[in-house]
Amino acid sequence: MADAGRHPNIKVLTMSEVADVKGYVGNFDVKIVKRARYVDEKNCTSCGDCTKVCPVVFPDEFNVGLSSRKAIYIPFPQAVPSSYLINMNECMGRGCSKCLEVCQKKCIQFHSSDEEINVKVGSIVVATGLDPYDPKEMDEYGYTRFENVVTSLEFERLVNAGGPTKGDLIRPKDRKQPKSVGFIQCVGSRSKRKGGQYCSNVCCMNTIKSTLVLKEHHPDMEIKVFYIDIRAFGKGFEDLYTRSRSLGVQYLRGLPGLVEELSDGSMRVALENTASGKIEYHDLDMLVLALGIKPSAGTQKLQEMLGLQLTPDGFYLEAHPKLQPVDSATRGIFFAGCAEGPKDIKESVTQGSAAAARAIRLMHNGMILSEPITSEVIEEHCKACGKCAEVCPYNAITVDVKNKIPAKVNTAACAGCGTCAAECAFGAIVMNHFTDQQITSQIDTLLAENAQDKVLTFACNWCSYAGADYAGVSRLQYPANVRLIRTMCSGRVDEKFIWHAYEKGAPVVLVSGCHIGDCHYINANHWTEKRVGKIHKKMEKRGIRPERLQLAWISAAEGVRFSNVMMQMESLRKTVSAEEIEDTIRILQYKGKNDKP
Amino acid sequence: MTTANGAKPSNDSNPRIGVYVCRCGLNIAKTVDCEKVAETAKHIPDVVVSKDITYACSEPGQTEIREDIREHGLDRIVVASCSPRLHEPTFRKMMKQADLNPFMLEMANLREQCSWVHINEPEAATLKAEDLVKMSISRVGLLSPLFPQAIPLTKRTLVIGGGIAGIQTALDLADNGYEVFLVEKNPSIGGVMAQLDKTFPTMDCSI
Numbered sequence A: 001m002a003d004a005g006r007h008p009n010i011k012v013l014t015m016s017e018v019a020d021v022k023g024y025v026g027n028f029d030v031k032i033v034k035r036a037r038y039v040d041e042k043n044c045t046s047c048g049d050c051t052k053v054c055p056v057v058f059p060d061e062f063n064v065g066l067s068s069r070k071a072i073y074i075p076f077p078q079a080v081p082s083s084y085l086i087n088m089n090e091c092m093g094r095g096c097s098k099c100l101e102v103c104q105k106k107c108i109q110f111h112s113s114d115e116e117i118n119v120k121v122g123s124i125v126v127a128t129g130l131d132p133y134d135p136k137e138m139d140e141y142g143y144t145r146f147e148n149v150v151t152s153l154e155f156e157r158l159v160n161a162g163g164p165t166k167g168d169l170i171r172p173k174d175r176k177q178p179k180s181v182g183f184i185q186c187v188g189s190r191s192k193r194k195g196g197q198y199c200s201n202v203c204c205m206n207t208i209k210s211t212l213v214l215k216e217h218h219p220d221m222e223i224k225v226f227y228i229d230i231r232a233f234g235k236g237f238e239d240l241y242t243r244s245r246s247l248g249v250q251y252l253r254g255l256p257g258l259v260e261e262l263s264d265g266s267m268r269v270a271l272e273n274t275a276s277g278k279i280e281y282h283d284l285d286m287l288v289l290a291l292g293i294k295p296s297a298g299t300q301k302l303q304e305m306l307g308l309q310l311t312p313d314g315f316y317l318e319a320h321p322k323l324q325p326v327d328s329a330t331r332g333i334f335f336a337g338c339a340e341g342p343k344d345i346k347e348s349v350t351q352g353s354a355a356a357a358r359a360i361r362l363m364h365n366g367m368i369l370s371e372p373i374t375s376e377v378i379e380e381h382c383k384a385c386g387k388c389a390e391v392c393p394y395n396a397i398t399v400d401v402k403n404k405i406p407a408k409v410n411t412a413a414c415a416g417c418g419t420c421a422a423e424c425a426f427g428a429i430v431m432n433h434f435t436d437q438q439i440t441s442q443i444d445t446l447l448a449e450n451a452q453d454k455v456l457t458f459a460c461n462w463c464s465y466a467g468a469d470y471a472g473v474s475r476l477q478y479p480a481n482v483r484l485i486r487t488m489c490s491g492r493v494d495e496k497f498i499w500h501a502y503e504k505g506a507p508v509v510l511v512s513g514c515h516i517g518d519c520h521y522i523n524a525n526h527w528t529e530k531r532v533g534k535i536h537k538k539m540e541k542r543g544i545r546p547e548r549l550q551l552a553w554i555s556a557a558e559g560v561r562f563s564n565v566m567m568q569m570e571s572l573r574k575t576v577s578a579e580e581i582e583d584t585i586r587i588l589q590y591k592g593k594n595d596k597p
Numbered sequence B: 001m002t003t004a005n006g007a008k009p010s011n012d013s014n015p016r017i018g019v020y021v022c023r024c025g026l027n028i029a030k031t032v033d034c035e036k037v038a039e040t041a042k043h044i045p046d047v048v049v050s051k052d053i054t055y056a057c058s059e060p061g062q063t064e065i066r067e068d069i070r071e072h073g074l075d076r077i078v079v080a081s082c083s084p085r086l087h088e089p090t091f092r093k094m095m096k097q098a099d100l101n102p103f104m105l106e107m108a109n110l111r112e113q114c115s116w117v118h119i120n121e122p123e124a125a126t127l128k129a130e131d132l133v134k135m136s137i138s139r140v141g142l143l144s145p146l147f148p149q150a151i152p153l154t155k156r157t158l159v160i161g162g163g164i165a166g167i168q169t170a171l172d173l174a175d176n177g178y179e180v181f182l183v184e185k186n187p188s189i190g191g192v193m194a195q196l197d198k199t200f201p202t203m204d205c206s207i
Helices: A002-006 A049-053 A098-102 A152-158 A203-217 A237-246 A299-306 A345-363 A387-391 A419-423 A436-447 A464-473 A495-503 A524-542 A559-574 A578-594 B034-042 B059-072 B084-097 B111-115 B122-140 B164-175
Strands: A010-013 A016-024 A027-034 A057-059 A068-070 A115-121 A123-126 A130-132 A149-151 A180-187 A222-227 A250-253 A258-261 A267-273 A278-284 A286-291 A293-295 A333-335 A367-369 A375-377 A397-400 A405-409 A429-431 A455-460 A482-487 A508-513 A549-553 B017-022 B047-053 B076-081 B105-109 B150-152 B156-160 B179-183
Touching: A002 A010, A002 B164, A010 B164, A016 A115, A016 A299, A016 B179, A027 A123, A027 B179, A049 A098, A115 B156, A123 A299, A123 A345, A149 A152, A152 A203, A152 A286, A180 A203, A180 A267, A180 A278, A203 A222, A203 A237, A203 A286, A222 A278, A250 A267, A267 A286, A333 A345, A345 B156, A345 B164, A375 A405, A387 A397, A387 A419, A419 A429, A419 A524, A436 A455, A436 A482, A436 A495, A436 B122, A455 A464, A455 A559, A464 A482, A464 A508, A464 A559, A464 B084, A464 B111, A482 A559, A482 B122, A495 A508, A495 A524, A495 A578, A508 A524, A508 A559, A524 A549, A524 A578, A549 A559, B017 B034, B017 B059, B017 B122, B034 B047, B034 B122, B047 B059, B059 B076, B059 B084, B076 B084, B076 B122, B084 B105, B105 B111, B105 B122, B111 B122, B156 B164, B164 B179
Parallel strands: A010 B179, A123 A333, A123 B156, A149 A286, A180 A222, A180 A286, A222 A250, A455 A482, A455 A508, A508 A549, B017 B047, B017 B076, B076 B105, B156 B179
Antiparallel strands: A016 A027, A027 A115, A057 A068, A130 A293, A258 A267, A267 A278, A367 B150, A375 A429, A397 A405
């Protein structure tokens, strides 16, 4: 921590959050908002004179509310930066000013305000960490009702020499040292009812560690651990587990069904011991809930800002679970630590180093090669209407509507979604590698034989196509008459592709892409949604059943959803008769002869 | 049609397509009749070479394709194998090594989106595989070479989150001479780790 604070190449911005990210790999423009600290971070010597005179007392967050702090405080003694701060919502302000009077270094700055910092970076590493599971909803363990039921994080503070009790374990209700302690595992993990369904990875070992800490100081303490499985899979882990058992810690298989408080404040735990098959009661002075790990609160906001994907559990989705574990699907953005999934310190450090190496690999040349899958304007067809510039999520297109100067694409800024090409009414934009002809030829080929049996699906590269891959990896079976056409973004799916498909006898068409808010191209799928709505209306007008065109948002992690949608599409296809298809072809051909749809 | 820098210009204007149906060991071949798919593709106009191949991505597989490119003057390739999300970069590199533009490649997804999801329907899966390959052939015939552009880059990294993972990332980057902005929403870096007493497996303090 201190190394990072001192390093000449690292600028540590605390109390700061990323407010906006624009740009693309190699050239991200980042807006950071740094909240006011009201204490001069550079000159504060953390002497603590200010906090002594501050009259305002609040619970201390670092000690999870087990001790108190003042309105002017330092989060913990080793904090980096080593500086006090004022919580202005708590401070009595100018009327008090006691801290201002005693600070010899004149560090108190009541008038400072939030700061906006703009910085250009080449790569981004998302290491937003975790939130511990909130056990309030799991009240069978009595966390909200019984003082002597504490969380594993509260326990950490209670045994920490720097904590509120200077490391002497006491139980909160009567401040007595407990003679027996129970640990309940998997609180918020591995449950279909409450918390996450996944294993939180660290809680088994954390509990084993805690039992060793307790046994070191209190060899006679009775310690019981209630568990489903003990997962001691890492290097050196089994040794610790064995040591814990040999010191007399009892491991009892089964999670308690009920916890009650006895008159002396201790806890009675009812357990179905799944090893012995018996119902047992265990009286313990204190209970510790081994909390699981949840994605940190700001994950979704950042995910939308950066156009990243999440797993159903809410953690960030890596580009490949084995081969690109710290890469995101967006070039130039990497993951490290619990942001990507629950993990321990060693794994977090490993990922941190891996993310750094991946970022260096990207940046070391000082330049990068752009993806050439970008759009291009055919100037002689362009009417300078401005539509392309309006829909471009990257502001990569400039067009002078007033002076009728044709559109121009900044290829470095173009990310290649193809929305401009789909929205251009004059065929003036070529989307390289996904041209009208290339996609139309795929449609023609797939509908050339037995068109009535096929389910034509447009899938975007980042979400729904990846979701289809995920269905494959999971061996989820779905009807074999589905045919996918990959585009980079669902925004590329031009209205004319859909009419063309129906004219060629397609019974049903599915347009699929990232969920709204998850679009890899910021918000290009909004245009997909609008467009599909427009086509639905036209279908209705022309006497074509609008249900035959479906829109589905499927994320890269939703293999199950993908296969379900495919089954629904197949059921829908079965409702389309040969006559209906014939009718549609006739309608569209007639329409085509008179005016282009 | 323009050709890639250093690419062999073909003698006639017709595309010369090579089709490689990967068996992926048994991952694809167990369900899809790869030989039949390759045979069907052989009769499509502009397809010069079409064969099934055990592991297209392996070194022998790639060598075979590269040799065919040279021998038959192929100018575009269809690889029908796994998802392009997995091996498109591999085969684009292979194209480059054979002096072809990497974008003259098209992949048909016969594994994740065919053999693995229609395990119990070998006939329907084979039919689908044929369709997917045909679609790829028609598409590959219309592809044009593309050329990446060199764009400048800022040698600086934003690390969001000052827990142990973010700190490690920042230190490794900084020690390698890169500038880092380490952004933390709390008043101190350290994250949840800083709140822990002892940490496993070393049983030492966390800070």
